[in-house]
Amino acid sequence: MTETADPPPSSDDVRESRQRAGRAIRDLSHAFIGRHASVEQIDRLSEVLEGITAELWPQDHRSRFDAFDRERDIDYPQGRFTHDFDDRPVSGTASPYGLDLELHRVGDEIEALVTLRSAHEGAPGRSHGGVVAALFDDVFGFVLGVIKQSAFTGELTIRYHAATPLFSELACRVRFDHQDGRKIYLVGELTERSSGNLIATAKATFIAVDPEMFARLTAERPPPPDESSSPTA
Numbered sequence: 396m397t398e399t400a401d402p403p404p405s406s407d408d409v410r411e412s413r414q415r416a417g418r419a420i421r422d423l424s425h426a427f428i429g430r431h432a433s434v435e436q437i438d439r440l441s442e443v444l445e446g447i448t449a450e451l452w453p454q455d456h457r458s459r460f461d462a463f464d465r466e467r468d469i470d471y472p473q474g475r476f477t478h479d480f481d482d483r484p485v486s487g488t489a490s491p492y493g494l495d496l497e498l499h500r501v502g503d504e505i506e507a508l509v510t511l512r513s514a515h516e517g518a519p520g521r522s523h524g525g526v527v528a529a530l531f532d533d534v535f536g537f538v539l540g541v542i543k544q545s546a547f548t549g550e551l552t553i554r555y556h557a558a559t560p561l562f563s564e565l566a567c568r569v570r571f572d573h574q575d576g577r578k579i580y581l582v583g584e585l586t587e588r589s590s591g592n593l594i595a596t597a598k599a600t601f602i603a604v605d606p607e608m609f610a611r612l613t614a615e616r617p618p619p620p621d622e623s624s625s626p627t628a
């Protein structure tokens with residue numbers, strides 16, 4: 396174990412710094428995928444990134460549970476809102492896997508505005524379908540906060556009606572549909588804002604779990620494995 400740097404890991408300074416770095420990593424992914432670079436530039440990039448990664452691995456393990464717990468207690472206000480779980484993939488402002496969502500609550504619906512970019516491209520000129528699926532899964536997660544239930548995704552079905560455009564603002568709008576015992580059914584759709592075109596529809600079954608289960612997951616989680624080298628390194 397090594398000393399963690401000041402200020403304390405939960406401070407606003409660290410949080411803001413992480414959010415900035417998260418955005419920088421995401422922007423890097425788009426610049427890297429979307430632009431030519433010389434071998435010299437790419438090698439320099441590798442050296443800088445490998446150096447920073449080597450600095451981070453010896454640091455203490457970080458837990459995301461405080462933010463996760465806070466997230467479960469949030470009452471999302473009407474209109475635009477933000478959330479505290481910065482590491483959350485897709486909607487987390489500090490997550491390298493974030494999609495830079497702008498979140499809104501409209502009644503009991505959640506709307507996420509998003510513009511997909513270079514690194515999201517799958518087939519030429521359109522988003523990878525898995526990115527769209529991840530978008531729906533995560534945005535559905537906010538409906539759990541609206542209906543105040545703890546649940547896991549059990550099934551997620553996406554119907555891709557049209558190519559998902561890049562570089563054009565999209566609206567992902569989702570809502571509670573009905574509940575049957577522990578099975579919570581959610582539905583939603585993705586549209587392009589400029590044209591109003593329907594791009595995809597989604598249905599999900601979330602399975603409600605005892606909120607205490609989350610506490611048990613936290614308490615019983617084994618220490619993470621040593622990740623200090625990539626599987627192919």
Ligand SMILES: CCCCCCCCCCCCCCCC(=O)SCCNC(=O)CCNC(=O)[C@H](O)C(C)(C)COP(=O)(O)OP(=O)(O)OC[C@H]1O[C@@H](n2cnc3c(N)ncnc32)[C@H](O)[C@@H]1OP(=O)(O)O
Pocket residue numbers: 463466467468480483532533534535536537539540543544545546547548549550576577578600602604
């Ligand atoms: C207060 C606010 C909280 C908000 C909180 C925010 C925190 C911030 C979250 C960030 C992220 C969010 C958005 C990403 C959401 C994920 O990514 S969740 C992660 C992905 N999903 C998983 O890991 C789930 C993996 N599966 C499991 O853990 C277990 O199968 C489950 C889902 C807990 C169910 O297991 P179980 O409790 O043993 O359930 P079981 O008794 O077998 O079945 C109960 C009922 O559900 C049905 N069922 C079970 N599994 C399934 C399934 N997969 N599909 C359909 N039906 C099923 C059964 O048929 C049964 O139905 P009935 O017979 O009652 O009619």
